[in-house]
Amino acid sequence: MTSEPTMSDSKNTLTNAVHDLLRRAIIEQALKPGMRLPEDTVGEQFGVSRTIVRHALVRLENEGLVITRRNRGAFVAEPSREEAQQIFEVRRCLENEVIRILCERLPSNACDRLEAHVRSEETVKGKDGPVSIRLAGEFHILLAELTGNEVLARYVTEVVLRCSLIMSLYARTHSSDCAVDEHSQIIEAIRAGDAARAIGIMDHHLGAVAGRAELSPRADSIQSILSRYGKELAQ
Amino acid sequence: MTSEPTMSDSKNTLTNAVHDLLRRAIIEQALKPGMRLPEDTVGEQFGVSRTIVRHALVRLENEGLVITRRNRGAFVAEPSREEAQQIFEVRRCLENEVIRILCERLPSNACDRLEAHVRSEETVKGKDGPVSIRLAGEFHILLAELTGNEVLARYVTEVVLRCSLIMSLYARTHSSDCAVDEHSQIIEAIRAGDAARAIGIMDHHLGAVAGRAELSPRADSIQSILSRYGKELAQ
DNA sequence: GGCAAGCAAATTGTATCCAATTGACGGAAA
DNA sequence: TTTCCGTCAATTGGATACAATTTGCTTGCC
Numbered sequence: 001m002t003s004e005p006t007m008s009d010s011k012n013t014l015t016n017a018v019h020d021l022l023r024r025a026i027i028e029q030a031l032k033p034g035m036r037l038p039e040d041t042v043g044e045q046f047g048v049s050r051t052i053v054r055h056a057l058v059r060l061e062n063e064g065l066v067i068t069r070r071n072r073g074a075f076v077a078e079p080s081r082e083e084a085q086q087i088f089e090v091r092r093c094l095e096n097e098v099i100r101i102l103c104e105r106l107p108s109n110a111c112d113r114l115e116a117h118v119r120s121e122e123t124v125k126g127k128d129g130p131v132s133i134r135l136a137g138e139f140h141i142l143l144a145e146l147t148g149n150e151v152l153a154r155y156v157t158e159v160v161l162r163c164s165l166i167m168s169l170y171a172r173t174h175s176s177d178c179a180v181d182e183h184s185q186i187i188e189a190i191r192a193g194d195a196a197r198a199i200g201i202m203d204h205h206l207g208a209v210a211g212r213a214e215l216s217p218r219a220d221s222i223q224s225i226l227s228r229y230g231k232e233l234a235q
Numbered sequence: 236m237t238s239e240p241t242m243s244d245s246k247n248t249l250t251n252a253v254h255d256l257l258r259r260a261i262i263e264q265a266l267k268p269g270m271r272l273p274e275d276t277v278g279e280q281f282g283v284s285r286t287i288v289r290h291a292l293v294r295l296e297n298e299g300l301v302i303t304r305r306n307r308g309a310f311v312a313e314p315s316r317e318e319a320q321q322i323f324e325v326r327r328c329l330e331n332e333v334i335r336i337l338c339e340r341l342p343s344n345a346c347d348r349l350e351a352h353v354r355s356e357e358t359v360k361g362k363d364g365p366v367s368i369r370l371a372g373e374f375h376i377l378l379a380e381l382t383g384n385e386v387l388a389r390y391v392t393e394v395v396l397r398c399s400l401i402m403s404l405y406a407r408t409h410s411s412d413c414a415v416d417e418h419s420q421i422i423e424a425i426r427a428g429d430a431a432r433a434i435g436i437m438d439h440h441l442g443a444v445a446g447r448a449e450l451s452p453r454a455d456s457i458q459s460i461l462s463r464y465g466k467e468l469a470q
Numbered sequence: 471g472g473c474a475a476g477c478a479a480a481t482t483g484t485a486t487c488c489a490a491t492t493g494a495c496g497g498a499a500a
Numbered sequence: 501t502t503t504c505c506g507t508c509a510a511t512t513g514g515a516t517a518c519a520a521t522t523t524g525c526t527t528g529c530c
Contacts (some may be wrong), residue, residue: 014484038511050512058290062297064386071512086384093332097325115396149321151478155390158481194413235456249514273481284515285482306521308483 014048019056021046026065026076027137027161028130028167033078037066064162077165082164088210091159095140095206096199098156099186103195110146114187117142121180139165139183163209170213179205208218244325248284254291256281261300261311262372262396263365264403268313272301312400319401323445326394330375330441331434333391334421336382338430345381350420352377356415372399374418398444405448413442 024043025031037057039050046053059076060066065089070075079087102110117139124132137160144156174215189198257277260266271294274285280287292309295301299322303309316324337345352374359367372395379391417440423432 040511051484051486054512055290055293058293059297062294068512072493073512083386086386088337089330089384090329090386093328094325097328101324149324151318151321151325151394155325159386197370275498286514286516289482303482307523308481 014052015055015059018042018048019053019059022056022060023063023065023161024134026060027134029133030130030193031076033076033165035076035168037074037076039073059188063158064229065165077162078169079162079166084170084213085210087130087159087166088206091156091163092130092203092206094152094156094216095143095160095202097201098144098147098152099151099190099198100195101152102143102190102212103193105148107146108186111187113146114139114142114183118180118187121183125180133164133167136179136183137161143186144178144212157170167209170210179209182208250290250294253281253283253287254294257291257295257395258298258300259369262293262369262399264368265365266311268298268311268400268404272309272311272358276306278402283316298393300400311398312436313404314397314401316405319393319448320445322394322397322401323441326391326398327438327441329387330378330437331390332387332449333379334425334433335430336384336387337378337425338428340383341425341428342357342383345428346422348377348381348393349374353415353422355417356387360415360445368399368402371414371418372396378421402444402448407447414444417443 022031022037031037039053039057043050043053055097057066057068061068061074064079065077067077073079117135121132121135121139124135138161141153141157147153148219182201184196185201189195189201244403257266257272266272274288274292278285278288287314287448292301292303296303296309299314301309302312302356352370356367359370375395376388376392379388382388417436420436421433421440424436
Protein backbone atom coordinates (compact mmCIF):
# COMPACT_ATOMS: atom_id res chain seq x y z
CA MET A 1 0.00 0.00 0.00
CA THR A 2 2.87 2.33 0.74
CA SER A 3 3.00 4.43 -2.35
CA GLU A 4 3.89 2.65 -5.53
CA PRO A 5 0.99 0.51 -6.71
CA THR A 6 -0.68 3.55 -8.08
CA MET A 7 -2.47 1.64 -10.82
CA SER A 8 0.12 2.87 -13.29
CA ASP A 9 3.19 1.44 -11.74
CA SER A 10 4.74 -0.53 -14.52
CA LYS A 11 3.87 1.87 -17.29
CA ASN A 12 5.30 5.25 -18.12
CA THR A 13 8.25 4.43 -15.99
CA LEU A 14 10.02 7.74 -16.01
CA THR A 15 6.96 9.91 -15.75
CA ASN A 16 5.75 7.83 -12.86
CA ALA A 17 9.03 7.96 -11.07
CA VAL A 18 9.21 11.72 -11.27
CA HIS A 19 5.57 12.01 -10.30
CA ASP A 20 5.99 9.88 -7.20
CA LEU A 21 9.19 11.62 -6.21
CA LEU A 22 7.70 15.06 -6.50
CA ARG A 23 4.57 14.05 -4.66
CA ARG A 24 6.58 12.64 -1.82
CA ALA A 25 8.74 15.73 -1.67
CA ILE A 26 5.67 17.90 -1.43
CA ILE A 27 3.98 15.82 1.24
CA GLU A 28 7.12 15.68 3.32
CA GLN A 29 7.46 19.44 2.98
CA ALA A 30 10.80 19.29 1.29
CA LEU A 31 9.07 21.36 -1.35
CA LYS A 32 7.13 24.01 0.51
CA PRO A 33 3.82 25.50 -0.60
CA GLY A 34 4.23 28.31 -3.06
CA MET A 35 7.62 27.14 -4.18
CA ARG A 36 8.28 27.30 -7.91
CA LEU A 37 8.85 24.16 -9.92
CA PRO A 38 10.60 25.18 -13.15
CA GLU A 39 10.43 22.39 -15.64
CA ASP A 40 14.05 22.31 -16.66
CA THR A 41 15.37 22.69 -13.14
CA VAL A 42 13.43 19.65 -12.04
CA GLY A 43 14.40 17.89 -15.24
CA GLU A 44 18.10 18.46 -14.76
CA GLN A 45 17.84 17.38 -11.17
CA PHE A 46 16.43 14.00 -12.13
CA GLY A 47 18.28 13.69 -15.40
CA VAL A 48 15.20 13.65 -17.59
CA SER A 49 13.88 16.06 -20.14
CA ARG A 50 11.19 18.64 -19.71
CA THR A 51 8.67 16.42 -21.45
CA ILE A 52 8.67 14.00 -18.56
CA VAL A 53 8.53 16.67 -15.93
CA ARG A 54 5.68 18.29 -17.74
CA HIS A 55 3.59 15.15 -17.70
CA ALA A 56 4.29 14.63 -14.05
CA LEU A 57 3.24 18.19 -13.32
CA VAL A 58 0.00 17.72 -15.21
CA ARG A 59 -0.81 14.79 -12.99
CA LEU A 60 0.10 16.65 -9.85
CA GLU A 61 -2.13 19.46 -10.90
CA ASN A 62 -5.00 17.04 -11.35
CA GLU A 63 -4.36 15.84 -7.83
CA GLY A 64 -4.53 19.36 -6.51
CA LEU A 65 -0.99 19.37 -5.18
CA VAL A 66 0.33 21.76 -7.80
CA ILE A 67 -1.13 24.66 -9.65
CA THR A 68 0.10 26.02 -12.94
CA ARG A 69 -0.32 29.49 -14.29
CA ARG A 70 -0.17 30.03 -17.97
CA ASN A 71 3.32 30.93 -19.12
CA ARG A 72 4.37 31.24 -15.50
CA GLY A 73 5.00 27.67 -14.63
CA ALA A 74 4.08 25.31 -11.83
CA PHE A 75 3.98 26.01 -8.12
CA VAL A 76 3.35 23.85 -5.11
CA ALA A 77 -0.27 24.48 -4.22
CA GLU A 78 -1.22 26.78 -1.37
CA PRO A 79 -4.77 25.76 -0.54
CA SER A 80 -6.80 28.65 0.79
CA ARG A 81 -8.62 28.18 4.06
CA GLU A 82 -11.85 27.98 2.16
CA GLU A 83 -10.50 25.25 -0.07
CA ALA A 84 -9.14 23.47 2.96
CA GLN A 85 -12.55 23.38 4.56
CA GLN A 86 -14.05 21.99 1.39
CA ILE A 87 -11.46 19.26 1.28
CA PHE A 88 -12.08 18.33 4.89
CA GLU A 89 -15.80 18.21 4.24
CA VAL A 90 -15.32 15.78 1.38
CA ARG A 91 -12.78 13.78 3.30
CA ARG A 92 -15.13 13.27 6.19
CA CYS A 93 -17.85 12.11 3.86
CA LEU A 94 -15.59 9.64 2.08
CA GLU A 95 -13.98 8.24 5.17
CA ASN A 96 -17.32 7.66 6.82
CA GLU A 97 -18.26 5.60 3.81
CA VAL A 98 -15.03 3.66 4.19
CA ILE A 99 -15.91 2.86 7.78
CA ARG A 100 -19.42 1.85 6.85
CA ILE A 101 -18.14 -0.55 4.23
CA LEU A 102 -15.45 -2.03 6.43
CA CYS A 103 -17.93 -2.69 9.22
CA GLU A 104 -19.95 -4.71 6.78
CA ARG A 105 -17.32 -6.62 4.91
CA LEU A 106 -13.94 -6.67 6.55
CA PRO A 107 -11.20 -8.64 4.76
CA SER A 108 -9.67 -11.38 6.83
CA ASN A 109 -6.18 -10.02 7.24
CA ALA A 110 -7.32 -6.42 7.52
CA CYS A 111 -6.87 -6.02 11.26
CA ASP A 112 -3.40 -7.45 11.13
CA ARG A 113 -2.31 -5.03 8.49
CA LEU A 114 -3.89 -2.10 10.26
CA GLU A 115 -2.31 -2.96 13.57
CA ALA A 116 1.03 -3.47 11.93
CA HIS A 117 0.73 -0.01 10.50
CA VAL A 118 -0.16 1.53 13.84
CA ARG A 119 2.89 -0.16 15.35
CA SER A 120 5.09 1.41 12.71
CA GLU A 121 3.45 4.71 13.52
CA GLU A 122 4.33 4.28 17.15
CA THR A 123 7.98 3.76 16.41
CA VAL A 124 8.28 7.32 15.15
CA LYS A 125 5.92 8.68 17.79
CA GLY A 126 7.07 11.89 19.34
CA LYS A 127 9.15 13.00 16.43
CA ASP A 128 7.02 15.45 14.54
CA GLY A 129 9.01 14.96 11.38
CA PRO A 130 7.75 14.53 7.85
CA VAL A 131 7.77 10.78 8.23
CA SER A 132 5.13 10.78 10.91
CA ILE A 133 2.95 13.05 8.82
CA ARG A 134 3.20 10.68 5.92
CA LEU A 135 2.53 7.63 8.04
CA ALA A 136 -0.52 9.20 9.64
CA GLY A 137 -1.95 9.81 6.20
CA GLU A 138 -1.11 6.34 5.00
CA PHE A 139 -3.17 4.82 7.74
CA HIS A 140 -6.26 6.34 6.24
CA ILE A 141 -5.21 5.34 2.77
CA LEU A 142 -4.72 1.77 3.89
CA LEU A 143 -8.15 1.84 5.47
CA ALA A 144 -9.65 2.93 2.17
CA GLU A 145 -7.78 0.33 0.18
CA LEU A 146 -9.09 -2.41 2.44
CA THR A 147 -12.62 -1.70 1.25
CA GLY A 148 -11.65 -3.20 -2.09
CA ASN A 149 -13.29 -0.25 -3.79
CA GLU A 150 -10.51 1.19 -5.90
CA VAL A 151 -12.42 4.27 -6.92
CA LEU A 152 -13.14 5.12 -3.32
CA ALA A 153 -9.54 4.41 -2.41
CA ARG A 154 -8.26 6.73 -5.07
CA TYR A 155 -10.39 9.62 -3.93
CA VAL A 156 -9.50 9.08 -0.30
CA THR A 157 -5.85 9.01 -1.27
CA GLU A 158 -6.17 12.31 -3.04
CA VAL A 159 -7.94 14.04 -0.21
CA VAL A 160 -5.61 12.70 2.41
CA LEU A 161 -2.59 13.90 0.50
CA ARG A 162 -4.09 17.32 0.10
CA CYS A 163 -4.86 17.38 3.80
CA SER A 164 -1.22 16.69 4.51
CA LEU A 165 -0.37 19.70 2.44
CA ILE A 166 -2.94 21.77 4.28
CA MET A 167 -1.60 20.76 7.64
CA SER A 168 1.87 21.74 6.60
CA LEU A 169 0.48 25.16 5.81
CA TYR A 170 -1.84 25.90 8.68
CA ALA A 171 -1.24 23.49 11.51
CA ARG A 172 0.28 24.92 14.65
CA THR A 173 1.55 21.57 15.81
CA HIS A 174 1.67 18.10 14.37
CA SER A 175 1.50 16.36 17.68
CA SER A 176 0.39 13.01 16.42
CA ASP A 177 0.19 11.38 19.86
CA CYS A 178 -3.53 11.43 20.13
CA ALA A 179 -3.86 10.58 16.47
CA VAL A 180 -2.10 7.26 16.80
CA ASP A 181 -4.24 6.39 19.75
CA GLU A 182 -7.38 7.23 17.84
CA HIS A 183 -6.23 5.06 15.00
CA SER A 184 -6.19 2.16 17.41
CA GLN A 185 -9.64 3.01 18.65
CA ILE A 186 -10.95 3.06 15.13
CA ILE A 187 -9.57 -0.40 14.49
CA GLU A 188 -11.24 -1.59 17.65
CA ALA A 189 -14.62 -0.25 16.67
CA ILE A 190 -14.41 -1.65 13.19
CA ARG A 191 -13.44 -5.05 14.48
CA ALA A 192 -16.48 -4.93 16.72
CA GLY A 193 -18.58 -4.03 13.68
CA ASP A 194 -19.81 -0.96 15.51
CA ALA A 195 -20.19 1.44 12.62
CA ALA A 196 -21.77 4.20 14.63
CA ARG A 197 -18.98 4.28 17.16
CA ALA A 198 -16.28 4.00 14.51
CA ILE A 199 -17.77 6.90 12.58
CA GLY A 200 -18.00 8.86 15.78
CA ILE A 201 -14.34 8.37 16.49
CA MET A 202 -13.40 9.13 12.92
CA ASP A 203 -15.43 12.32 12.98
CA HIS A 204 -13.77 13.35 16.18
CA HIS A 205 -10.40 12.39 14.78
CA LEU A 206 -10.80 14.41 11.62
CA GLY A 207 -12.31 17.22 13.61
CA ALA A 208 -9.23 17.28 15.77
CA VAL A 209 -6.98 17.26 12.76
CA ALA A 210 -8.95 20.03 11.11
CA GLY A 211 -9.07 21.90 14.37
CA ARG A 212 -5.33 21.86 14.66
CA ALA A 213 -5.35 23.89 11.50
CA GLU A 214 -6.75 27.31 12.21
CA LEU A 215 -9.18 27.27 9.38
CA SER A 216 -12.16 29.28 10.43
CA PRO A 217 -11.06 32.51 12.08
CA ARG A 218 -9.34 34.66 9.54
CA ALA A 219 -10.83 35.64 6.29
CA ASP A 220 -8.31 34.28 3.95
CA SER A 221 -8.71 34.88 0.26
CA ILE A 222 -7.12 38.07 -0.90
CA GLN A 223 -10.10 38.93 -3.06
CA SER A 224 -12.59 38.45 -0.23
CA ILE A 225 -10.57 40.91 1.81
CA LEU A 226 -10.04 43.45 -0.94
CA SER A 227 -13.60 43.22 -2.14
CA ARG A 228 -14.58 45.21 0.91
CA TYR A 229 -12.36 48.04 -0.23
CA GLY A 230 -14.24 48.80 -3.41
CA LYS A 231 -13.91 47.59 -6.94
CA GLU A 232 -13.69 50.94 -8.67
CA LEU A 233 -10.10 50.58 -9.72
CA ALA A 234 -10.63 47.62 -11.96
CA GLN A 235 -12.20 49.48 -14.82
CA MET B 236 -22.38 25.01 -15.62
CA THR B 237 -22.77 23.21 -18.88
CA SER B 238 -19.28 22.04 -19.58
CA GLU B 239 -16.68 24.72 -20.04
CA PRO B 240 -15.83 26.40 -16.76
CA THR B 241 -13.65 23.49 -15.77
CA MET B 242 -11.42 25.59 -13.52
CA SER B 243 -8.82 25.72 -16.27
CA ASP B 244 -10.83 27.27 -18.96
CA SER B 245 -8.71 30.19 -19.99
CA LYS B 246 -5.39 28.44 -19.69
CA ASN B 247 -3.89 25.74 -21.84
CA THR B 248 -6.36 26.59 -24.47
CA LEU B 249 -5.55 23.92 -26.96
CA THR B 250 -5.14 21.10 -24.52
CA ASN B 251 -8.40 22.05 -22.89
CA ALA B 252 -10.24 22.24 -26.13
CA VAL B 253 -9.12 18.80 -27.19
CA HIS B 254 -9.84 17.45 -23.75
CA ASP B 255 -13.38 18.79 -23.69
CA LEU B 256 -14.07 17.64 -27.21
CA LEU B 257 -12.87 14.12 -26.59
CA ARG B 258 -14.77 13.91 -23.34
CA ARG B 259 -17.95 15.00 -24.97
CA ALA B 260 -17.47 12.57 -27.80
CA ILE B 261 -17.00 9.75 -25.35
CA ILE B 262 -20.01 10.64 -23.23
CA GLU B 263 -22.23 10.99 -26.24
CA GLN B 264 -21.02 7.65 -27.50
CA ALA B 265 -19.56 8.98 -30.68
CA LEU B 266 -16.42 7.28 -29.49
CA LYS B 267 -17.48 3.88 -28.28
CA PRO B 268 -15.92 1.98 -25.40
CA GLY B 269 -12.86 0.04 -26.45
CA MET B 270 -12.19 2.23 -29.44
CA ARG B 271 -8.58 3.12 -30.04
CA LEU B 272 -7.39 6.70 -29.80
CA PRO B 273 -4.06 6.93 -31.65
CA GLU B 274 -2.30 10.12 -30.80
CA ASP B 275 -1.49 11.29 -34.29
CA THR B 276 -4.87 10.36 -35.73
CA VAL B 277 -6.57 12.51 -33.15
CA GLY B 278 -3.94 15.17 -33.62
CA GLU B 279 -4.43 15.36 -37.36
CA GLN B 280 -8.16 15.46 -36.91
CA PHE B 281 -7.99 18.54 -34.72
CA GLY B 282 -4.97 20.05 -36.40
CA VAL B 283 -2.73 19.90 -33.35
CA SER B 284 0.36 17.95 -32.55
CA ARG B 285 0.70 14.82 -30.52
CA THR B 286 1.93 16.82 -27.55
CA ILE B 287 -1.48 18.36 -27.04
CA VAL B 288 -3.36 15.18 -27.61
CA ARG B 289 -1.19 13.37 -25.15
CA HIS B 290 -1.83 15.90 -22.42
CA ALA B 291 -5.53 15.60 -23.02
CA LEU B 292 -5.31 11.84 -22.88
CA VAL B 293 -3.44 11.97 -19.59
CA ARG B 294 -6.27 13.99 -18.14
CA LEU B 295 -8.90 11.70 -19.52
CA GLU B 296 -7.08 8.77 -18.02
CA ASN B 297 -7.11 10.47 -14.64
CA GLU B 298 -10.83 10.88 -15.05
CA GLY B 299 -11.22 7.20 -15.78
CA LEU B 300 -12.68 7.73 -19.22
CA VAL B 301 -9.74 6.28 -21.13
CA ILE B 302 -7.07 3.79 -20.28
CA THR B 303 -3.61 3.64 -21.74
CA ARG B 304 -1.40 0.63 -22.14
CA ARG B 305 2.30 1.06 -22.43
CA ASN B 306 3.39 1.25 -26.04
CA ARG B 307 -0.11 0.31 -27.10
CA GLY B 308 -1.85 3.62 -26.87
CA ALA B 309 -5.06 4.95 -25.44
CA PHE B 310 -8.51 3.37 -25.57
CA VAL B 311 -11.91 4.51 -24.49
CA ALA B 312 -12.45 2.85 -21.14
CA GLU B 313 -14.64 -0.22 -20.81
CA PRO B 314 -15.49 -0.29 -17.13
CA SER B 315 -16.00 -3.79 -15.85
CA ARG B 316 -19.18 -4.58 -13.97
CA GLU B 317 -17.19 -4.69 -10.78
CA GLU B 318 -15.73 -1.28 -11.44
CA ALA B 319 -19.17 -0.03 -12.30
CA GLN B 320 -20.52 -1.10 -8.96
CA GLN B 321 -17.67 0.60 -7.18
CA ILE B 322 -18.36 3.81 -9.03
CA PHE B 323 -22.05 3.68 -8.19
CA GLU B 324 -21.19 3.09 -4.56
CA VAL B 325 -19.01 6.18 -4.44
CA ARG B 326 -21.51 8.18 -6.39
CA ARG B 327 -24.28 7.44 -3.98
CA CYS B 328 -22.10 8.46 -1.08
CA LEU B 329 -21.08 11.73 -2.68
CA GLU B 330 -24.52 12.68 -3.89
CA ASN B 331 -26.03 12.06 -0.49
CA GLU B 332 -23.53 14.50 0.89
CA VAL B 333 -24.57 16.98 -1.77
CA ILE B 334 -28.16 16.67 -0.69
CA ARG B 335 -27.28 17.03 2.95
CA ILE B 336 -25.37 20.22 2.27
CA LEU B 337 -28.04 21.70 0.04
CA CYS B 338 -30.74 21.08 2.61
CA GLU B 339 -28.70 23.10 5.04
CA ARG B 340 -27.50 25.96 2.94
CA LEU B 341 -29.34 26.42 -0.32
CA PRO B 342 -28.25 29.33 -2.52
CA SER B 343 -31.00 31.76 -3.32
CA ASN B 344 -31.29 31.18 -7.04
CA ALA B 345 -30.68 27.45 -6.78
CA CYS B 346 -34.23 26.27 -7.30
CA ASP B 347 -34.67 28.46 -10.32
CA ARG B 348 -31.60 27.07 -11.99
CA LEU B 349 -32.54 23.52 -11.15
CA GLU B 350 -36.05 23.90 -12.45
CA ALA B 351 -34.80 25.53 -15.59
CA HIS B 352 -32.60 22.56 -16.15
CA VAL B 353 -35.41 20.11 -15.62
CA ARG B 354 -37.47 22.02 -18.16
CA SER B 355 -34.68 21.68 -20.70
CA GLU B 356 -34.59 18.01 -19.92
CA GLU B 357 -38.27 17.73 -20.62
CA THR B 358 -37.90 19.25 -24.05
CA VAL B 359 -35.88 16.27 -25.19
CA LYS B 360 -37.94 13.82 -23.21
CA GLY B 361 -38.76 10.68 -25.10
CA LYS B 362 -35.83 10.85 -27.39
CA ASP B 363 -33.26 8.48 -25.96
CA GLY B 364 -30.44 10.17 -27.79
CA PRO B 365 -27.04 11.13 -26.52
CA VAL B 366 -28.29 14.57 -25.62
CA SER B 367 -30.73 13.31 -23.03
CA ILE B 368 -28.03 11.17 -21.48
CA ARG B 369 -25.79 14.17 -21.16
CA LEU B 370 -28.52 16.37 -19.76
CA ALA B 371 -29.50 13.81 -17.17
CA GLY B 372 -25.95 13.74 -15.94
CA GLU B 373 -25.64 17.49 -15.93
CA PHE B 374 -28.54 17.79 -13.53
CA HIS B 375 -26.53 15.99 -10.92
CA ILE B 376 -23.44 18.02 -11.73
CA LEU B 377 -25.41 21.22 -11.32
CA LEU B 378 -26.69 19.98 -8.01
CA ALA B 379 -23.14 19.41 -6.84
CA GLU B 380 -21.94 22.78 -8.04
CA LEU B 381 -24.68 24.50 -6.09
CA THR B 382 -23.12 23.31 -2.86
CA GLY B 383 -20.29 25.73 -3.47
CA ASN B 384 -17.83 23.00 -2.60
CA GLU B 385 -15.63 22.79 -5.65
CA VAL B 386 -13.81 19.69 -4.57
CA LEU B 387 -17.05 17.87 -4.03
CA ALA B 388 -18.34 19.14 -7.34
CA ARG B 389 -15.29 17.88 -9.15
CA TYR B 390 -15.60 14.40 -7.78
CA VAL B 391 -19.31 14.26 -8.48
CA THR B 392 -18.64 15.39 -12.01
CA GLU B 393 -16.14 12.63 -12.51
CA VAL B 394 -18.36 9.89 -11.21
CA VAL B 395 -21.36 11.10 -13.12
CA LEU B 396 -19.41 11.11 -16.35
CA ARG B 397 -18.13 7.63 -15.72
CA CYS B 398 -21.66 6.53 -14.99
CA SER B 399 -22.73 7.86 -18.35
CA LEU B 400 -20.06 5.71 -19.92
CA ILE B 401 -21.22 2.74 -17.91
CA MET B 402 -24.80 3.21 -18.97
CA SER B 403 -23.76 3.34 -22.57
CA LEU B 404 -22.11 -0.02 -22.06
CA TYR B 405 -24.58 -1.94 -19.98
CA ALA B 406 -27.94 -0.22 -19.98
CA ARG B 407 -30.77 -1.93 -21.77
CA THR B 408 -32.73 1.24 -22.16
CA HIS B 409 -32.18 4.87 -21.42
CA SER B 410 -35.79 5.66 -20.84
CA SER B 411 -35.30 8.84 -18.91
CA ASP B 412 -38.99 9.50 -18.30
CA CYS B 413 -38.99 8.49 -14.69
CA ALA B 414 -35.61 10.07 -14.20
CA VAL B 415 -36.81 13.54 -15.10
CA ASP B 416 -39.75 13.15 -12.79
CA GLU B 417 -37.49 12.08 -9.96
CA HIS B 418 -35.30 15.08 -10.57
CA SER B 419 -38.33 17.26 -9.87
CA GLN B 420 -39.11 15.35 -6.72
CA ILE B 421 -35.58 15.84 -5.49
CA ILE B 422 -35.89 19.58 -6.01
CA GLU B 423 -39.11 19.55 -4.07
CA ALA B 424 -37.62 17.72 -1.12
CA ILE B 425 -34.58 19.96 -1.03
CA ARG B 426 -36.69 23.05 -1.13
CA ALA B 427 -38.63 21.69 1.82
CA GLY B 428 -35.33 21.10 3.59
CA ASP B 429 -36.30 17.47 4.09
CA ALA B 430 -32.91 15.84 3.83
CA ALA B 431 -34.12 12.37 4.73
CA ARG B 432 -36.74 12.34 2.02
CA ALA B 433 -34.41 13.85 -0.54
CA ILE B 434 -31.78 11.26 0.18
CA GLY B 435 -34.39 8.57 -0.05
CA ILE B 436 -35.44 9.72 -3.48
CA MET B 437 -31.87 10.11 -4.61
CA ASP B 438 -31.04 6.61 -3.41
CA HIS B 439 -34.02 5.25 -5.24
CA HIS B 440 -33.11 7.28 -8.29
CA LEU B 441 -29.55 6.05 -8.42
CA GLY B 442 -30.71 2.57 -7.63
CA ALA B 443 -33.01 2.73 -10.61
CA VAL B 444 -30.25 4.01 -12.81
CA ALA B 445 -27.87 1.34 -11.61
CA GLY B 446 -30.61 -1.24 -11.96
CA ARG B 447 -31.15 -0.37 -15.58
CA ALA B 448 -27.59 -1.51 -16.08
CA GLU B 449 -27.44 -5.24 -15.60
CA LEU B 450 -24.52 -5.11 -13.27
CA SER B 451 -24.87 -8.01 -10.95
CA PRO B 452 -25.84 -11.11 -12.92
CA ARG B 453 -23.13 -11.97 -15.35
CA ALA B 454 -19.56 -12.47 -14.44
CA ASP B 455 -17.96 -10.06 -16.74
CA SER B 456 -14.20 -10.28 -16.93
CA ILE B 457 -13.01 -12.30 -19.87
CA GLN B 458 -10.83 -14.50 -17.75
CA SER B 459 -13.58 -15.31 -15.32
CA ILE B 460 -15.77 -16.40 -18.21
CA LEU B 461 -13.16 -18.40 -20.05
CA SER B 462 -11.94 -20.03 -16.89
CA ARG B 463 -15.12 -22.10 -16.95
CA TYR B 464 -14.15 -23.46 -20.35
CA GLY B 465 -11.00 -25.17 -19.16
CA LYS B 466 -7.51 -23.97 -18.88
CA GLU B 467 -5.85 -26.89 -20.62
CA LEU B 468 -5.09 -25.07 -23.81
CA ALA B 469 -2.93 -22.48 -22.22
CA GLN B 470 -0.02 -24.69 -21.28
C1' DG C 471 -0.96 -28.45 -41.19
C1' DG C 472 0.87 -26.23 -37.26
C1' DC C 473 4.47 -23.91 -34.74
C1' DA C 474 8.54 -20.95 -34.00
C1' DA C 475 11.65 -17.49 -35.35
C1' DG C 476 12.53 -13.35 -37.51
C1' DC C 477 11.47 -9.27 -40.04
C1' DA C 478 8.84 -5.04 -41.04
C1' DA C 479 5.28 -1.65 -39.92
C1' DA C 480 3.05 1.07 -36.72
C1' DT C 481 2.79 3.48 -32.47
C1' DT C 482 4.27 5.22 -28.37
C1' DG C 483 8.28 7.10 -25.23
C1' DT C 484 11.61 10.63 -24.97
C1' DA C 485 14.54 14.44 -26.33
C1' DT C 486 15.46 18.61 -28.67
C1' DC C 487 14.13 22.75 -31.14
C1' DC C 488 11.56 27.08 -32.24
C1' DA C 489 8.00 30.46 -31.02
C1' DA C 490 5.17 33.08 -27.88
C1' DT C 491 4.19 35.06 -23.55
C1' DT C 492 5.47 37.03 -19.20
C1' DG C 493 7.89 39.73 -15.67
C1' DA C 494 11.76 42.69 -14.68
C1' DC C 495 14.87 46.15 -15.34
C1' DG C 496 16.11 50.63 -16.89
C1' DG C 497 15.52 54.94 -19.10
C1' DA C 498 12.76 58.92 -20.34
C1' DA C 499 9.09 62.16 -19.71
C1' DA C 500 5.80 64.59 -16.75
C1' DT D 501 10.22 61.87 -7.64
C1' DT D 502 6.94 59.21 -9.83
C1' DT D 503 4.90 57.11 -13.64
C1' DC D 504 5.01 55.15 -18.04
C1' DC D 505 6.99 52.66 -21.82
C1' DG D 506 10.26 49.82 -24.33
C1' DT D 507 13.63 46.33 -24.42
C1' DC D 508 15.45 41.95 -22.67
C1' DA D 509 16.06 37.70 -20.21
C1' DA D 510 13.73 33.73 -18.59
C1' DT D 511 10.35 30.24 -18.99
C1' DT D 512 6.67 27.86 -20.77
C1' DG D 513 3.63 26.38 -25.00
C1' DG D 514 3.85 23.62 -28.84
C1' DA D 515 5.99 20.94 -32.83
C1' DT D 516 9.14 17.96 -34.78
C1' DA D 517 12.70 14.35 -34.86
C1' DC D 518 14.69 10.21 -33.11
C1' DA D 519 14.74 5.82 -30.27
C1' DA D 520 12.49 1.91 -28.18
C1' DT D 521 8.85 -1.29 -27.97
C1' DT D 522 5.11 -3.90 -29.50
C1' DT D 523 2.37 -6.25 -33.02
C1' DG D 524 1.26 -8.78 -36.98
C1' DC D 525 2.86 -11.11 -40.80
C1' DT D 526 5.82 -13.75 -43.46
C1' DT D 527 8.97 -17.38 -43.93
C1' DG D 528 11.00 -21.63 -42.97
C1' DC D 529 11.14 -25.81 -40.39
C1' DC D 530 9.16 -29.78 -38.06
